[in-house]
Every structure is written in C-alpha cells, then in structure tokens.
Amino acid sequence: MFSKILIANRGEIAVRIIKTCRRMGIATVVVYSEADADSMAVEMADEAVFIGPPPAAQSYLLQDKIVEAVRQTGAEAVHPGFGFLSENASFARRLAAENIVFIGPNPQAIEAMGDKIESKKFAAKAGVSTVPGHVGEIDDTGHAIRISEEIGYPVMIKASAGGGGKGIRVAWSRQDVEEGFPAVRAEAKASFGDDRIFIEKFIESPRHVEIQVLGDKHGNVVHLFERECSIQRRNQKVVEEAPSPLLDEKTRKAMGDQAVALAKAVGYDSAGTVEFVAGQDRSFFFLEMNTRLQVEHPVTELITGVDLVEQMIRVAAGETLPFAQDDLKIDGWAMESRIYAEDPYRGFLPSIGRLVRYDPPTEGPVKEGIVRNDAGVREGDEISMFYDPMISKLSTWGKTRDAAIDAMGRALEDFHIEGLGHNIPFLAAVMDQDRFRSGKLSTNYIKDEFPDGFHGLEPTEAQRDLMGAVAVAMHRTLVARQAPALARDEWIEVVGHEKRPVRVRSESEALVVERPGRDTRLTDIDWRPGRPLFRGKVDGEPFTATVKPAAEGFVIRHRAAQAHVLVLTPRSAELHEKLPPKKAADTSKMVLSPMPGLVVSIDVATGQEVKTGEVVAVLEAMKMQNIIRAERDGVVKAVGAKPGDSVAADEVLVEFA
Structure with missing residues (x-):
C-alpha cells in the first residue's frame, strides 16, 4: 500500500x-x-x-x-x-x-471510453445502442450547422472532453448553433484544455440513469447499481439519488450487465460510470462513460456501504476487489443535493463572494435517516469566479425513498449560508413537490415545473401559521428585553398580505398562538436575538426557519417559502394600512449584469440601434460563458464596461436612450 x-x-x-x-x-x-x-x-x-x-x-x-x-x-x-x-x-x-x-483507469481505457467521440465509436462497434448523432470532430461553426440540420433539431452540442455539465448547449435552431458552438468550444478549451466538439440528437423528456462500475487489474469488474440524475439545469446535475425510481429488477440487471460488459471490453480497472439516457418506458441508450470518480458517488456509497475512493486506491496498488457481484446489495435509499453558489431567483446564475456564514446541518443519524455533507469550505472562505460554483454536496439516507426525501428536507432547513446567493430554497422546493415524490422525473423537470424561473413558493396555510407563530415568539422576546411595559397577549400578525388577530398564552413549556379556529403550539424553542435560525417544534414536529430583522418586523423563510411578517398592536395595524407602497427603481432602459463575472465581450457601441433579443455582451463566471441579450428595442446611450473588466451583479453594462 x-x-x-x-x-x-x-x-x-x-x-x-x-x-x-x-x-x-x-x-x-x-x-x-x-x-x-x-x-x-x-x-x-x-x-x-x-x-x-x-x-x-x-x-x-x-x-x-x-x-x-x-x-x-x-x-x-x-x-x-x-x-x-x-x-x-x-x-x-x-x-x-x-x-x-x-x-484511475489505465490510459487505454481512458482513450477508449473517456473521450466522448471515441467512446461512441467503440460502443457502436460493440453493438451497444447509442443516441443518434455525428460521431466525429466538428471543424467550425458552418460544419456544425450542416451536421445539425442533417440530424434534425433539437441537437446537443457537446465538448468531447466535457464533464460536470460544462461544455454543453442544446440548440433548437440554426441561430442557437451559430451562438452556441463558439461558446461551447471556448468553455471546453478553458475547462479541459481540449476544444474538440461533437453533436448528437437531443432526446426530449429523457431520464438520466447511470451505472457505477468498479474493476481491478486482475480482470474483475462489478457494478454498484444505478443512480438517477435527471434533475438538472444547464445540463448540470442538481439532485441525484440511488437507486432510480424508474428501474425494475429486470431493467436494473440488463443495464448493469451492459455496463460491466462494456467495462470488461476495454480492460477497465478503477471506478467509473457508464451513463445512459432512458425513456419513461425503461428503454435505454448508451450515452457516454466517465472514466473517473463521479461527483455524486456519495449516494452509491450510502446504499452499498462501499468507500469508492478506498477501492480506487487499493485497486491502483494492485489489490483484488474484495467482493463479487453477488456480494453487493442495495440497502435503503439515498439522496444528494448539490449546494451551489448561485442565485435561483436570477435564473441560477453564479454568485461569487465570501461565506459570511456557513452553518451546515449536523452529520450522522437524524430521525430515521443519516445526513452526510461533503464540503471543501468553511465559514469565511471565498467562492472564486475561477472554478465551479459548488459549495457542498448534502446527502441523506433512509430506509425508503420517502424517508430519504424527508431527511433531506429537514437537513436543508438546517443549512444556513449568508454572503452570497445559494440554491437551498430551490432544493427545498423540489423535495416538497408531489411530482418529485412520485418519482416521475425527466431532465426537463426544472423547465416543466418552473417555466418562468424560480421565484420561491407561496407559503402553505401551515407555513403561514408557523411563520406567524415564529414572529410572535421573537417579538415577545424582544419586547420583554427592550420594553417590558409594552408586553401584551393580543396582537395582529401580518404574514405577507394576510392580517390576522392572535392571542398568545404560555402553557407548561409551550408557547401557544391562538387564531380563530386553530392554534399553533411551539415547544423546544431555540432562538435568541441576533441568531439567523429559529429552531423548535411546531405541534410536536421539529422545524428550522431562517429569520432576519427587516425595517419593520421580520423576513422569515421556511424551506422554499418566504414572507415578510409583522407583529403589531391593533392601532399600529390600522395605521400601517395607510402607508403608501414603495416604488421600485426604473431600470427598464438599462442592461444590468445579472451576476458577478468577467466581461468577455461588449457587442454594441454608443449610438447603435439594438433590437430585442440581440446580443449586447458576453460574461464569464465559474468557467461558463453567459450571453446577455437586449430585452427591448433602443439606441445605445452609453456603455458601462469593456472586455476584461470584472463586474458586480446589477452593474450597468449598457444604457439605452
């Protein structure tokens, strides 16, 4: 060793x-x-x-x-x-x-399967069903357009050496290819040092299912079952799970056998992943093989008990695999949520900055599950624009799929980050959706469920009650500390636009908030002024809410729902209704940077007439290039940045007359 x-x-x-x-x-x-x-x-x-x-x-x-x-x-x-x-x-x-x-695997196996173009050629020769496409390098944009039109739109433009969702664009038209091909090539060069591109047919409403394989240098190869990674955005995985809710035992065996046969054919001798695109009817096609450890390997480790990193090290040292295929069994269910430094409220654009607060959930047993958090950051660290935006990978295990989802929902509640945008509210929304719980997934999931982007979820009735009770509990604490003479038992709570009278009473070790027709009972309250998390139990069930003071009242978030909550006296509530609403600043004549990043190009000039949809700038962040388009017709009055500039979110790039 x-x-x-x-x-x-x-x-x-x-x-x-x-x-x-x-x-x-x-x-x-x-x-x-x-x-x-x-x-x-x-x-x-x-x-x-x-x-x-x-x-x-x-x-x-x-x-x-x-x-x-x-x-x-x-x-x-x-x-x-x-x-x-x-x-x-x-x-x-x-x-x-x-x-x-x-x-890792031997160089011959990497060349045979690690290269997206060569792997498809090899799979075709081996009789493996593959997605239709052009198996070969693309010379230039014109060549890409000709191939795309021969295959038929939509097509997927992919970097040959790609991975991790980088170097991929879906093109629905000739214009998409004209803009997407150069961007993919630039991303591929920057991320992988290899700008070769290939094009294949994009299969609509597919599922992404992959098989984990493991081989040694003595000819032994096994699979450690499948993972489903269908919840994606910008072709990058967001939520993964093992096993897949799609597969039955017959399909699982067929897919596993095919992955093992492919690995044996190339003499594979390490951990690797054979990826398939699957239909809702459980048909599947070979997509590619990643000749390395996958980002989402923790879910496989949680359901098999195998440390894949350890096995890679032992195999590289010449040891024989310590188990055969029949020794491996699926135990329970595991979920992984990728915690990204990105703003889901701005189309999931990267968010760069310092982790002013980083407080992940406690790892280990929780309720009927297990929580695991793989991270490389601490509070105070900076998320750089030079690398991918992942902060951590939060995984949970349960005896059943529902138990793993429930554990993930609670773990996401307990995960607190400040200083930059993050996708925790979005992940919480997915966990709470009926469609996700049903297992009816596809790679179009995010586009289908959030067609207009993610804007959070409206609080349910139970969440409005919880938020109101939390605000009342905090307000009582602050009044008792700052102005005890103003303490009272009757208040008006305002949750968003809903105003309700409440009466508060202490009962044993509980705080009870009475409303017409129903009460909310808070116990085990863990909060003091200044803390960003309010923990406790509501009607016996544990919960965590993110809280922060506002100019008036509090902003409270529970999972994917957020509301501005006020606790007022009846007279204050009357006066509050008379306040005029605030007007948002008019930015209709400006093109603002949607994220912090590096300006790659400014494609307009002062005095130029611009039409809606035209490209005005290209920004790069986290190794991804983002095309910024005009949202209205107009004449350029001023340009606020130049290529090579670093810009902040909401910085003015272009102003129209």
Missing part, C-alpha cells in the same frame, strides 16, 4: 480523498493555486505545494507542475479526483513514464 498520495485537485473532492487516506493511514499532499492558498484542503493535507495562478489552465491543468510536486514531496501515487486531469490519458501515461502510480 502507498505511504503518500498526491491529490491533483481542489475543493470538496480533495477534502473527500484526504478523509479516506487518513482512515487508511496514508499521508497526503495537495497542490493549490493562488485562489486556494487558504483552502480547507490545504489546511487538512499533510503537505501542500503551490502550482500557479488561479486559472486552471495555468495551474491545475499543467502536467509538469503536478509531476514536479510529486517529485518534490516523494509521493508514490496521484489521485486526480474529478475534472481537471482526471480523464486525460496523456497525463496517466506521463505518470507511468515517471514511475508514479495513477489512481
């Missing part, structure tokens, strides 16, 4: 690998860029080696620097994590030539 391993990666996957290495008694080395100098991974590793500036192309993608770090520290093996050099066959060969072990 190895005595020291170098991790050629960053963030949560570097931390994840360190944890397994510690348990195995293996020393660790991490490499880091300027942006990651104070990272959690650098703090946790036994050694750390600086490798360059923040852009991956100048640090994490440079093979020479990784090899030099291995030599400098005396590491015997390299674990590449996912992304960066994890599916780079030339890197695996370079390490072998330097007598350094690559903790």
